[in-house]
Amino acid sequence: MTAQVLGLYGIGVLLAAMMLLKMPPGYAMGIIGFGGLAAHLSWVAGLPAGAATHSATTLVVTDLWGSFSNYGLTVIPMFILMGELIFYGGYSDTLYRAAYRWFGHYRGGLAMTSILACAGFSAICGSNTATAATMGAVAIPSMRKYKYHPTLMTGAVATGSTLGVMIPPSIVLVVYALYQSQSVAKLFIGVLIPGLLLTGLLAATVGLICLRHPEWGPPGERSTWAQRLASLLPVADVLVLFVAVMAAMFSGLVTATEAAAVGCFLALVICLVRRKLTMTALAQALHHTLRITCMVFMIVAGAVIFGRFMAITGLPQAAAGWIGSLDVPGWVVILMMLAIYAIGGCLMDALAFLLISLPIFFPLVEQLGYDPVWFGVLLCLVTTLGAITPPVGICCFVVAGMNKDIPMERVFQGTLYYLPAFLLTVLILMLWPQAVSVLAGLVR
Amino acid sequence: MAAHSAAMAPGIRGRRRSEVEVKYLDKTIIILNGVLILLAGVALLAVMGLSVANIVLRMMGVRFGGVYELVGFAGAIVIAAALGQTQYKKDHVPVDIITRRFPPAVNRGIDLLKYILKMVFAVVVAWKMTAYGLHVADTGEVSETLKIIHYPFIFVVAGGFAVLACTVLLDIVRTLVPEPASPAVTQPVGQEQMVEEEVPLP
Numbered sequence: 195m196t197a198q199v200l201g202l203y204g205i206g207v208l209l210a211a212m213m214l215l216k217m218p219p220g221y222a223m224g225i226i227g228f229g230g231l232a233a234h235l236s237w238v239a240g241l242p243a244g245a246a247t248h249s250a251t252t253l254v255v256t257d258l259w260g261s262f263s264n265y266g267l268t269v270i271p272m273f274i275l276m277g278e279l280i281f282y283g284g285y286s287d288t289l290y291r292a293a294y295r296w297f298g299h300y301r302g303g304l305a306m307t308s309i310l311a312c313a314g315f316s317a318i319c320g321s322n323t324a325t326a327a328t329m330g331a332v333a334i335p336s337m338r339k340y341k342y343h344p345t346l347m348t349g350a351v352a353t354g355s356t357l358g359v360m361i362p363p364s365i366v367l368v369v370y371a372l373y374q375s376q377s378v379a380k381l382f383i384g385v386l387i388p389g390l391l392l393t394g395l396l397a398a399t400v401g402l403i404c405l406r407h408p409e410w411g412p413p414g415e416r417s418t419w420a421q422r423l424a425s426l427l428p429v430a431d432v433l434v435l436f437v438a439v440m441a442a443m444f445s446g447l448v449t450a451t452e453a454a455a456v457g458c459f460l461a462l463v464i465c466l467v468r469r470k471l472t473m474t475a476l477a478q479a480l481h482h483t484l485r486i487t488c489m490v491f492m493i494v495a496g497a498v499i500f501g502r503f504m505a506i507t508g509l510p511q512a513a514a515g516w517i518g519s520l521d522v523p524g525w526v527v528i529l530m531m532l533a534i535y536a537i538g539g540c541l542m543d544a545l546a547f548l549l550i551s552l553p554i555f556f557p558l559v560e561q562l563g564y565d566p567v568w569f570g571v572l573l574c575l576v577t578t579l580g581a582i583t584p585p586v587g588i589c590c591f592v593v594a595g596m597n598k599d600i601p602m603e604r605v606f607q608g609t610l611y612y613l614p615a616f617l618l619t620v621l622i623l624m625l626w627p628q629a630v631s632v633l634a635g636l637v638r
Numbered sequence: 639m640a641a642h643s644a645a646m647a648p649g650i651r652g653r654r655r656s657e658v659e660v661k662y663l664d665k666t667i668i669i670l671n672g673v674l675i676l677l678a679g680v681a682l683l684a685v686m687g688l689s690v691a692n693i694v695l696r697m698m699g700v701r702f703g704g705v706y707e708l709v710g711f712a713g714a715i716v717i718a719a720a721l722g723q724t725q726y727k728k729d730h731v732p733v734d735i736i737t738r739r740f741p742p743a744v745n746r747g748i749d750l751l752k753y754i755l756k757m758v759f760a761v762v763v764a765w766k767m768t769a770y771g772l773h774v775a776d777t778g779e780v781s782e783t784l785k786i787i788h789y790p791f792i793f794v795v796a797g798g799f800a801v802l803a804c805t806v807l808l809d810i811v812r813t814l815v816p817e818p819a820s821p822a823v824t825q826p827v828g829q830e831q832m833v834e835e836e837v838p839l840p
Contacts (some may be wrong), residue, residue: 215755263791484675
């Protein structure tokens, strides 16, 4: 058996373990990667079975210790903790109220408000499921009060929550950066324009839906200018936090972990000074942070082990060489990859699919001469679509789970209206890569 | 009727004994994970505190190169000490688009196989990580910048995997001896904050 055939078998077994054994992606990648390494050392390198297993376990243990004690990866718990502190501090309500004061009186204004509040919450939270759970609880009761159509209200919240990974800080981008040795700061600054563009397009989509179905989004009460301006004051805390973290990263004077730690510290101080955080809430924030961090880290550590197996088989290089030899333009190859990522994102966790496939696709992207920062942003955008498309659609599950009277199909139907906004953003990024590089290039 | 009850009694007694044993195992796992999660929480705050202190010190012109190392070690504790609790709370999201259509008995079999594989993996890693820690201790290896011993951190990671193995063992037992109504199964983290009931399947 050649190494590359073994690699192909490894991918097949991995998919089977995840799909048929319900094995979480992190563990599946770790176990299959370990088995693959042992098989390679035994069958391809010709080591005796005992020695091959011993070498494979040594490699796995070294990789796990390396991943767990990696300084760069400590940025992940810091950004998660910052979002949790702000959530338990009750700032999600504040953000929603502020957006409502400004846009609530338009037809469909509450749905637009939900999307903008999602974008605001995403500025301090890097996870789309956390954004869906938080904003779903805040926004949907208000929309129910104004008799919004279920399709419009659930679709807006589920889709808006995908901004969790498209507005910095984004956990997916952090992992991409660390996994592919890219600058976290460049990716965070680079995703700003695409993230804001997507936010605008999603909000505009609400307007278009309400043009076609005016009864779906009745207008709310009009706020006075005094009320509108007053609503901005409490939001200033979140803005200060976001600006502080981004400025710290943009300056290049501190590491990503340090910037995130400063964000955490400021969030803690703000919540304590404003008396928004009890000891119980702080303990819950820490507890949730630890569990989310562990979940993400297991995916990363599993991907490192599986990536080592892939590298040792030489499959990524062979795939890159084969695709590179095809007589097609580079942009066609990128489009093909995006299609694979869109399908993969529909079937499994976006981060897991990203980490499984990157060892295969990333060398090719570099070979074609594309900017890795631009590619990372594009991937983040395409894979996050999976959170609102069937059959997995985790954000739709969260929103439907919170509203038992609304069928899952209606939530998925609601998110379908927003697909053109995603496709348009992809198209703009393909035609105008400067949307990413213009700001990313300014980072020192 | 009396004969029927007498025939059933040993089976019921056996089942009750199994349930009591599962409860004891459950309590032990809860205590173990509780201690570790406390340790992880302290390590998480240490990551934040050390990083902020390092910036402040740098601004004052004091350079302390070993902070990155300490933060890395604290990060290892954060993850390893949370492994068991994350498993206990079922936070690792599985891909169940195919298996959700299978009959419950088949799904139980699949769960059992999955848990056994996971436990073997956790046991092997805990064992080999301990061996790695012992090797580092024996050779007197120290960290690159601070020149301090770092094998205790490796042992913490090994301990985290050992507790993970115990937690998965509890899942295996639960799969084999299902409780009449299990309250321990919870929502994946991030969803449970707001979702009060289980997310339905489409």
